[in-house]
């Protein structure tokens with residue numbers, strides 16, 4: 306692959322998904338795009354670049370972009386955000402009128418482990434506090450990549466995937482085994498909905514959320530893109546909502562639209578001017 310091809314292909318990915326691919330990641334293009342070259346009967350990445358300069362190659366550019374996203378995820382990833390959420394949900398419940406839906410968004414949900422971890426956590430909370438059983442919840446999972454959304458909707462995970470983060474008792478209670486794989490139980494998937502969505506797009510039509518998980522995706526964006534995405538997210542948060550970022554991500558120094566919750570490194574509220582009255586987990 307020539308340097309010009311590398312610049313051209315990574316430029317497409319950056320424009321479409323926000324993902325920045327470093328000069329040292331040429332190998333990633335070579336390995337991840339091999340199936341696409343085969344499918345398109347193209348001999349090389351240089352040939353792919355030439356094809357993408359032709360008109361009507363929108364779908365090919367999108368397929369390439371999706372193949373270059375990193376979709377790593379696991380159940381209850383990093384633990385801490387879920388423990389914080391466990392404390393926050395009863396407070397949100399107490400602060401909402403009966404019957405009002407609590408809306409939770411797993412932005413960049415990948416294969417669904419984050420959304421299903423939240424659903425499991427809600428089920429555990431409702432079992433401990435029957436008052437929560439009457440509270441409607443929605444978990445909205447979105448991602449830019451079609452293939453991971455198909456997997457999230459299916460709700461079926463390999464032995465390797467369930468071993469990462471799920472205690473055995475939780476696995477036995479919340480999943481059914483099917484031909485060596487594990488399917489999340491229907492009562493847990495019923496409140497989850499998955500849709501394709503690009504975080505670089507206009508997010509205003511999504512409505513307001515009480516909880517947002519946007520974890521391990523901003524790390525791939527440059528600072529202006531992070532700021533744009535975070536500012537759109539902040540505008541979707543209810544005044545007492547919480548935004549959870551990944552362990553290696555921060556909004557500090559990126560935008561003033563979000564404020565970290567006291568004592569928390571990766572949990573933020575919207576900078577509404579109502580901070581003193583905010584709910585604390």
Ligand SMILES: C[S@@+](CC[C@H](N)C(=O)[O-])C[C@H]1O[C@@H](n2cnc3c(N)ncnc32)[C@H](O)[C@@H]1O
Pocket residue numbers: 321322323324374375376377378379382412413414415416419447448449450453502503504505519520521522551
């Ligand atoms: C590393 S995974 C994180 C999954 C999950 N949030 C977690 O922390 O385990 C990053 C996900 O972000 C998605 N993604 C990348 N760019 C995106 C964009 N512009 N809009 C929406 N999703 C995007 C990728 O497809 C990928 O599934």
